[in-house]
Amino acid sequence: MSKFINSASRQFILAIFVYIVLTPALVDGRRISNGVNKSIIKTIKVDNDEIIDCYDIFKQPSLDHPSLRNHTIQLRPSVYPKNTKLDNPGTLQLTQTWHKYGTCPHGTIPIRRNVRKHYDSTLFRKQRRPKPFHNKKPNTLQSNEDSEIHEWATIKMHGSFIGAQAKINLWNPMVESSSEMSVSQIWVRAGPYNELNTIEAGWTVDPFYFNDSQTRFFIMWTGDGYKHGCVNLLCPGFVQTSSDIGLGCNFTEMSTFNGDQKDATFSIHKDQNSGNWWVQLQGISLGYYPSSIFNRLSKTADGVDFGGEITNARSNGIHTTTQMGSGHYPSEGGLGISSYFSHVQVITENNEVIDNPENVQLYISNPYCYDLKVDEKRTNGYSFYYGGSGYNDKCQQ
Missing domain, CATH: 1.20.5 (Single alpha-helices involved in coiled-coils or other helix-helix interfaces)
Structure with missing residues (x-):
């Protein structure tokens, strides 16, 4: 017995x-x-049930991408664009809420645990389609899956580029529905839409992904026209190197109407030695997208865009009241009222920075809903004001 x-x-x-x-x-x-849990060196519990895991940099989940199995991590860029103005990165004192509760040790990277437990490419396609890269009429930019429409107020440039940079004003726009978003960002792109390669960086209010209405730093990519790819670190691809900044984490300082203005410098550029596409925030190199995960962007970008984007679900049968930028139009006033991009720069294939780009095209879905106006004075380099409130007497559909 x-x-x-x-x-x-x-x-x-x-x-x-x-x-x-x-x-x-x-x-x-x-x-x-x-x-894989053994790769987590430290865990930081933040308020509102947010959790930051500090991963061993050499065991980060992004290295699970098939093309990165034997990847050697590049710890910092080897080449910086000529004449890049990093000495004046912006007015933001760069802090995120989790910094109050701890820091990630050297040799680790902070990864925010995702609240959406069953993320897949279907959700990615639902929230991130289509982009303003082709000559479609604004009212045709609609999914067959539902009535959600993407709208923009952006500038576009075509050419052969290896990067883009701008200061973007930080706001906390109102988003009407949990299925909608408001974004201000830089796009670096290459290829036709069906096989589009893109890298994007900026700030967003996106209840769909983050379960709240805070303004958060984000990046995203796709290598096949938004069929696959992801936001932040929700799938393998982006190799993070900084222990200081968490992707998907919120900014602690915002601009105020007719008050203090907060902006931050967002940058995407290709290291010509390694071929990696580096993302920087306030001059801090956060990490990179290896060129090996792309086909078109493995060489150069054929276009860059700057500006705002919203999704319009028409949940009440009319145009959404989701705001873009500050929620105020350029016609209402400039600094302190409307949102802005300043010191807009593109980086040519010769690794040179162009401060005042020419041949810029404006792309505005509907100026009655969201508008954009270039600042002709150019006292802060190439700059523009943009944004709007959405639904009004002239913006109803």
């Missing part, structure tokens, strides 16, 4: 051990094994 009990106990203990070792856990929106 005692032998039977001992044998049963051993089997029970073995079963528990196997369960603990092999049972997957949810981290950052994906099911991963406890073997």
Whole structure:
């Protein structure tokens, strides 16, 4: 009898051990094994149930991408664009809420645990389609899946580029529905829409992804016209190197109407030695997208865009009241009223920065809903004001 009990106990203990070792856990929106959990060096609990995991930089989940299995991490850019103005990065004192609760050690990167537990490419396509890169009429930019429409107030440039940079004014626009978003960002892109490659960086209010209405730093990419790809670190691809800034984490300072203005410098540029596309915020190199995950952007971009974007779900049968930028139009006033991009720069394939780009095209879906006006004075380099309130007497559809 005692032998039977001992044998049963051993089997029970073995079963528990196997369960603990092999049972997957949810981290950052994906099911991963406890073997990957060992990559987490430190965990920081933030308010509102937000959690930051400090991952060993050499064991970060992004390295799971098929083309990165034997990837050697580049810890910092080897080449910077000529004449890039990093000495005046913006008025923002760069802090994120989680900084109050701890820091990630050197050699680790902060990853915000995703609140959306079942992220997949279907959700990515739902929220991120189509982009303003082709000559479609604004009222045709609609998904067959639902009535959600994307609208923009942007500037566009065509050519051969390896980067783009601008200061973007930070606001906290109202978003009407949990299925909508408001974005201000830079697009670096290449290829026709069906196989479009794009890297994007900026700030967003996006309840769909983040379950709140805070203004958050984000990046995203696609290599096939938004069929696949992802926001931040929700899928492999972006190799992060900075321990200071968390992707998807909120900014703690915002601009105020007719008050203090807060802006930050966002930058995307290609390291000509490694081919990696680096993302910078306030002059801090956060990490990069390896050129190997792209086909078109493995060389150069054929266009860059700057400006605002919203999604319009028409949830009440009329145009959304979701705001773009500050929620105020350029016609209402400039600094302190309307949102702005300033010191807009593009980087040519010769690695030179163009401060005052020419041949700029304006792309505005409907100026009654959201508008854009270039600042002809150019006292802050190439600059423009943009934004709007959405639904009004002239913006109803």
